[in-house]
Amino acid sequence: MSWMIKIEDVSKMYRLGLVSSGTLQDDFKRAWYKFKGKEDPFLKIGEENKRDTAGSDYVWALKDINFEVKKGEILGIIGKNGAGKSTLLKLLSKVTKPSTGSIKTRGRIASLLEVGTGFHPELTGRENIFLNGAILGMKKSEIKSKFDEIVDFSGCERYIDTPVKRYSSGMYVRLAFAVAAHLEPEILVVDEVLAVGDAEFQKKAIGKMKDVSQGQGRTVLFVSHNMGSIKSLCSKSILMKNGTITKYGKTDEVINTYLNDSSSNSIVPLNERDDRKGSGKLIAESIKLYNSNNIETSEFIPGERMKLIFKLNGNLESGKFLFNVIFTNNFGSAVAMFRSDEINPNLELNTEKIISIEIPKLNLRPEHYNISYYIANNSFSSENFYDSLENCVSFEVLNFDYFKSGKMIKNGNFGLINANIHS
Amino acid sequence: MSILSIYSGANEIIIYLQFKNKITIPLKLLKLASENDYIEKITPKKHLLDLNLKEIWNYKDLLFLFVRRDFVAVYKQTILGPLWFFIQPIFTTLIFTVVFGRLASIPTDGLPPVLFYMIGITCWNYFAECLIKTSNTFILNSNIFGKVYFPRLVLPISIVISSILKFGIQFVLFISFLIYYYIQGADIQPNIFILLLPFLLLLMAGLGLGFGIFISSLTTKYRDFQFLIAFGVQLFMYATPIVYPLSLAKEKLGSYSWIAVANPMTSIIEAMKYAFLGHGELNWYYLAYSTLFMMVLLFIGVVTFNKVEQTFMDTV
Numbered sequence: 089m090s091w092m093i094k095i096e097d098v099s100k101m102y103r104l105g106l107v108s109s110g111t112l113q114d115d116f117k118r119a120w121y122k123f124k125g126k127e128d129p130f131l132k133i134g135e136e137n138k139r140d141t142a143g144s145d146y147v148w149a150l151k152d153i154n155f156e157v158k159k160g161e162i163l164g165i166i167g168k169n170g171a172g173k174s175t176l177l178k179l180l181s182k183v184t185k186p187s188t189g190s191i192k193t194r195g196r197i198a199s200l201l202e203v204g205t206g207f208h209p210e211l212t213g214r215e216n217i218f219l220n221g222a223i224l225g226m227k228k229s230e231i232k233s234k235f236d237e238i239v240d241f242s243g244c245e246r247y248i249d250t251p252v253k254r255y256s257s258g259m260y261v262r263l264a265f266a267v268a269a270h271l272e273p274e275i276l277v278v279d280e281v282l283a284v285g286d287a288e289f290q291k292k293a294i295g296k297m298k299d300v301s302q303g304q305g306r307t308v309l310f311v312s313h314n315m316g317s318i319k320s321l322c323s324k325s326i327l328m329k330n331g332t333i334t335k336y337g338k339t340d341e342v343i344n345t346y347l348n349d350s351s352s353n354s355i356v357p358l359n360e361r362d363d364r365k366g367s368g369k370l371i372a373e374s375i376k377l378y379n380s381n382n383i384e385t386s387e388f389i390p391g392e393r394m395k396l397i398f399k400l401n402g403n404l405e406s407g408k409f410l411f412n413v414i415f416t417n418n419f420g421s422a423v424a425m426f427r428s429d430e431i432n433p434n435l436e437l438n439t440e441k442i443i444s445i446e447i448p449k450l451n452l453r454p455e456h457y458n459i460s461y462y463i464a465n466n467s468f469s470s471e472n473f474y475d476s477l478e479n480c481v482s483f484e485v486l487n488f489d490y491f492k493s494g495k496m497i498k499n500g501n502f503g504l505i506n507a508n509i510h511s
Numbered sequence: 512m513s514i515l516s517i518y519s520g521a522n523e524i525i526i527y528l529q530f531k532n533k534i535t536i537p538l539k540l541l542k543l544a545s546e547n548d549y550i551e552k553i554t555p556k557k558h559l560l561d562l563n564l565k566e567i568w569n570y571k572d573l574l575f576l577f578v579r580r581d582f583v584a585v586y587k588q589t590i591l592g593p594l595w596f597f598i599q600p601i602f603t604t605l606i607f608t609v610v611f612g613r614l615a616s617i618p619t620d621g622l623p624p625v626l627f628y629m630i631g632i633t634c635w636n637y638f639a640e641c642l643i644k645t646s647n648t649f650i651l652n653s654n655i656f657g658k659v660y661f662p663r664l665v666l667p668i669s670i671v672i673s674s675i676l677k678f679g680i681q682f683v684l685f686i687s688f689l690i691y692y693y694i695q696g697a698d699i700q701p702n703i704f705i706l707l708l709p710f711l712l713l714l715m716a717g718l719g720l721g722f723g724i725f726i727s728s729l730t731t732k733y734r735d736f737q738f739l740i741a742f743g744v745q746l747f748m749y750a751t752p753i754v755y756p757l758s759l760a761k762e763k764l765g766s767y768s769w770i771a772v773a774n775p776m777t778s779i780i781e782a783m784k785y786a787f788l789g790h791g792e793l794n795w796y797y798l799a800y801s802t803l804f805m806m807v808l809l810f811i812g813v814v815t816f817n818k819v820e821q822t823f824m825d826t827v
Contacts, residue, residue, distance in 0.1 A: 190554045201658045215583070
């Protein structure tokens with residue numbers, strides 16, 4: 089099949105910091121180089137987009153991107169925050185221009201970087217359907233012919249002549265998505281807009297997206313952090329990291345690479361922490377987390393096995409000690425605790441100085457969690473601490489169809505207990 | 512069945528087939544013969560003069576929906592509604608009559624002060640509104656511009672059009688006063704040159720739009736111009752014969768009177784006064800100058816706007 093989008097050597101540079109007299113200086117310099125017929129000097133000093141290290145004011149948000157999307161294909165784009173996904177979508181939807189390279193397309197591109205762009209609170213639902221539709225690139229006649237369908241899809245029929253500022257937030261989003269869902273471009277670019285609305289609506293939205301590509305043969309580019317919806321929608325995916333494409337291929341493989349890749353995050357330079365409490369007789373040097381495939385990662389699926397490996401350092405006369413690990417949620421409250429005196433009262437320091445904690449089923453709801461640990465002599469009062477650190481490692485629990493019901497479980501920063509419901 | 516006609520565009524071929532029963536069916540073929548063909552290519556820079564005005568025409572539905580939105584949304588949840596369109600010029604005229612007419616005793620070319628000020632204010636309001644509102648285009652709409660593409664020029668053009676509606680309402684007010692004074696027997700002679708109104712309106716719209724989008728393009732990176740425009744428009748009004756007739760300016764300024772003439776708004780306001788009230792200076796050379804000025808300004812404005820719109824999201 090032929091390509092619909094062809095991206096060739098696309099890069100995008102951003103300048104960091106504030107717009108100030110410094111920018112004016114750079115502008116003059118750029119103009120001067122252009123006047124002399126030379127290349128833009130600032131395109132040379134760009135750096136890889138690593139957010140945590142300081143450097144030049146110019147960074148590449150995207151660097152040398154090349155790929156093609158075929159007709160009727162849904163391509164997933166995954167990667168961590170700051171990998172350049174949104175920048176790529178912005179370039180595709182012509183919101184801003186690339187710094188170098190070119191993008192060729194064979195059809196009208198409509199972008200859904202947000203639902204309800206241009207909605208005016210004072211206008212009625214009916215007026216907003218027309219306005220929003222036109223902003224997204226539809227002709228008036230086109231909207232008119234689909235008007236009933238849109239209203240039907242949104243389920244806001246009764247409110248259609250009421251200003252949208254009176255709508256509930258759910259209705260607002262449904263109406264906005266309904267307009268977007270009835271766009272008929274050859275190419276559709278979608279950024280996480282499906283992450284809105286209730287579960288029922290999300291299902292409807294995903295179904296609509298499937299229709300669009302499979303039934304009508306349109307090309308879709310889809311960005312999401314939700315591996316579940318990427319998996320169910322896309323056959324192929326690309327993985328982005330620091331502005332470059334690190335993997336392109338079948339969605340399953342790409343997702344696995346992504347999960348493996350994020351492991352690098354779980355190794356925290358514990359030696360750099362200076363907020364340890366305790367005598368320091370026995371300290372933890374490193375902590376690693378492994379999933380059920382023994383792959384080091386910081387992202388887990390609810391219900392899978394989790395293994396924590398602590399590498400300790402120090403010497404003890406008796407070899408006996410207490411070990412306690414606590415999982416806390418984002419609000420800092422504990423959701424689980426693992427005490428060595430409860431689980432294995434005879435825990436002793438072995439020669440490798442490694443402790444492993446194995447959790448057969450990680451029953452936690454999708455959310456972000458932190459791990460704290462305490463190593464102590466014979467009781468967990470602070471004067472007996474050998475070493476302790478709060479929030480030394482964090483991990484993420486991902487969305488998943490835990491109950492095998494075809495529905496993703498809801499987020500929440502607490503435990504997940506298996507159950508059955510019958511009538 | 513016969514082939515009625517064949518249209519061959521840049522990217523498509525349309526063959527119109529006509530059947531025996533006179534039914535015509537267009538057959539659309541996309542020209543994508545070779546592997547390297549494409550319909551659109553996004554590249555870092557487009558040519559400075561690649562203005563793509565045709566695209567704006569394709570988005571004319573959006574243009575009119577924006578106009579409608581501007582008009583409907585402004586006076587929602589006000590009790591007096593569009594009456595505010597009247598109240599504004601009436602009170603300004605009243606104040607001008609007291610301050611400039613009575614206190615400062617500036618002559619009004621022998622015209623009733625109310626009419627003299629009102630026509631100036633109505634025209635100036637239109638120009639100023641076009642200028643100020645379009646000069647905010649990029650900043651006020653950055654949330655829309657950041658999410659979806661449409662020809663950016665649609666927005667400022669919609670502002671100029673929706674302002675015409677406001678101008679129309681205020682102009683009706685002026686005409687009612689004009690009729691009242693005419694019946695009262697005041698010394699006013701509306702003449703055939705009122706047919707120039709659409710042209711004069713176009714000149715004002717072009718000047719406001721051209722200047723507005725130029726400023727708008729500059730403010731995306733450096734906000735300094737925003738402050739300039741706020742009081743600049745106010746000062747600019749006094750450089751235009753709104754509260755005084757051009758004849759007075761020429762008389763008092765002597766050899767400096769070219770300053771008043773160099774202002775492209777001057778000839779427009781004077782022509783309006785001449786056409787509707789019979790006093791003023793209708794000078795074809797001045798008008799030709801204003802037209803040229805408008806065209807050059809609009810061209811510079813559109814080119815700058817066009818250049819900035821490509822990457823302004825990175826700097827706004």
